[in-house]
Amino acid sequence: MLMAVGITVFYIIFVWMVFFRFRWLKFNIVWGIVSGWVGLHLLLIFLVALRFYQPYTVDSHVIRSTIQILPRLTQPTILTEVLVEPNTPVRKGDPLYRFDTTIFQHQVDAAEAQLVAAEQNAKILQQDVAAASNAVIRAEAQLEYSTQQQKRFTDLVPQGGARQDELDRWNAQVEEDTAAVAEAKANLEKAQLALGSTIDGVNTGVAQARAQLAEAEYFLGNTTLVAPEDGMIVSQQARPGLVVGDVRLGAIASFVTAADPYILATFRQQNLKFVAPGQEVEIALDLYPGEIFKGRVEAVWWATSQGQYLPSGRLPEFVLPKLPGRIAVEITFDDPPADRILAAGAHAAVAIYTGGGESFAFLRRINIRLYSFANFIRPLDV
Structure with missing residues (x-):
C-alpha cells in the first residue's frame, strides 16, 4: 500500500515539476492525455489489490x-382448523393445522379391536397345544390297549381259546x-408351530395387529400438523x-425456519x-442502514449450472455466454443479532478480507460503510 501511494505521489510531483515548476516541457493536450493515461494505470494498483484481496x-x-408443510394422510381429509397466524413466530411442536379425525379415529378403533382379538387368539393357541397334547396321550393309551389285546388273541387263537374273527378285529383296531396316534401327533405339531410363530417372543398375529394399530395411530396423529422447528408461516x-390426502401433490404452506440464517453472495470468478x-x-x-455486521466465510460453492449436463439423447450445444457464471460464497454471521429480523431474501453488500494486502483493507472498509450509510437516502424517492 505504501509503495503504491509513494509511486502515485512521486508521479504527481514528477508531472508537476516537469510541466509547471521547471517547465522543461510545454504542457498541452497531448501531454495531458499521456500523463492522465499513465496516472490511470497507476491507480490500477489499488483496483487490482482490492479486487483480489478484499473482494466485494x-x-x-x-x-x-424452508420446510414444505405437506400432510401425510391416506384418505382425502378436510382441513377443519388453522391454528397459526401468518408472519407470527411459533415454537417447535406448536400446532399449525388440524384436519378431520373421523376416518382415522375409526381406523384406530378397528385396529385396537384387532389387537385384542389377536391377543385372545394367542391364548387360544396355548390351549390348542394343551388339547392336542392330551389327544396324543389318549391315542397312545388306546393304541397300547389295542396292542395288548392283539397279542393276547394272537396267543389264544392257535390254542382254540378265541376265534379268528376276533383276532382280525383287534388287528384292524391296532x-x-x-x-x-399319528394324526394326534400331527395336530400337536401344528398347534406348536402356530404357537411358536413369534418375532422377538411376540406372536406374529399380535405383532401384526400392533403394527396396524401403530400405523393407524400415526395417521391419526398426522391430522394435527405441528411446527417442525422454531420459525413462521409467511404466506398463509x-x-x-x-381437502388434502393421498392425491395431493404439493405442500399447503412453506415454513421458514428461525435457526442458522446465512448470507449467500455471488462473486465474479476471478475475485475468488x-x-x-x-x-x-x-x-x-x-434493512439496517448505517450498521455493519460481522461474519465468516463458511464455504465456497464450487459449482454453477453452466457446469452441469443432464443425461439425455441430445448432443451438447456450446454457446458463449454473455457473462461468465458467478460463484456463490456461503457466509455465516459471527453473532446473529437476536433483536433484529433477518428476513429471508434481505439484500446486502458483502466484503471479504482474505488476509492479503492488509494495507489496502481500510479502503474496502470505507467502501462498505459508505454503502451502508448511503442506504439512508438511496433510492432517491419519497
Missing part, C-alpha cells in the same frame, strides 16, 4: 431454510389306533375446507482467487 459484491441475500393460504473458509467478512444489510 452487492449481489448477496439472506438465506433461511392299525386304526396307530393312525390315530390454507383455509378451513381445504484467495478466498477460503474462515476469512473475515463484513456485511451491510439494506
Whole structure:
C-alpha cells in the first residue's frame, strides 16, 4: 500500500515539476492525455489489490431454510382448523393445522379391536397345544390297549381259546389306533408351530395387529400438523375446507425456519482467487442502514449450472455466454443479532478480507460503510 501511494505521489510531483515548476516541457493536450493515461494505470494498483484481496459484491441475500408443510394422510381429509397466524413466530411442536379425525379415529378403533382379538387368539393357541397334547396321550393309551389285546388273541387263537374273527378285529383296531396316534401327533405339531410363530417372543398375529394399530395411530396423529422447528408461516393460504390426502401433490404452506440464517453472495470468478473458509467478512444489510455486521466465510460453492449436463439423447450445444457464471460464497454471521429480523431474501453488500494486502483493507472498509450509510437516502424517492 505504501509503495503504491509513494509511486502515485512521486508521479504527481514528477508531472508537476516537469510541466509547471521547471517547465522543461510545454504542457498541452497531448501531454495531458499521456500523463492522465499513465496516472490511470497507476491507480490500477489499488483496483487490482482490492479486487483480489478484499473482494466485494452487492449481489448477496439472506438465506433461511424452508420446510414444505405437506400432510401425510391416506384418505382425502378436510382441513377443519388453522391454528397459526401468518408472519407470527411459533415454537417447535406448536400446532399449525388440524384436519378431520373421523376416518382415522375409526381406523384406530378397528385396529385396537384387532389387537385384542389377536391377543385372545394367542391364548387360544396355548390351549390348542394343551388339547392336542392330551389327544396324543389318549391315542397312545388306546393304541397300547389295542396292542395288548392283539397279542393276547394272537396267543389264544392257535390254542382254540378265541376265534379268528376276533383276532382280525383287534388287528384292524391296532392299525386304526396307530393312525390315530399319528394324526394326534400331527395336530400337536401344528398347534406348536402356530404357537411358536413369534418375532422377538411376540406372536406374529399380535405383532401384526400392533403394527396396524401403530400405523393407524400415526395417521391419526398426522391430522394435527405441528411446527417442525422454531420459525413462521409467511404466506398463509390454507383455509378451513381445504381437502388434502393421498392425491395431493404439493405442500399447503412453506415454513421458514428461525435457526442458522446465512448470507449467500455471488462473486465474479476471478475475485475468488484467495478466498477460503474462515476469512473475515463484513456485511451491510439494506434493512439496517448505517450498521455493519460481522461474519465468516463458511464455504465456497464450487459449482454453477453452466457446469452441469443432464443425461439425455441430445448432443451438447456450446454457446458463449454473455457473462461468465458467478460463484456463490456461503457466509455465516459471527453473532446473529437476536433483536433484529433477518428476513429471508434481505439484500446486502458483502466484503471479504482474505488476509492479503492488509494495507489496502481500510479502503474496502470505507467502501462498505459508505454503502451502508448511503442506504439512508438511496433510492432517491419519497
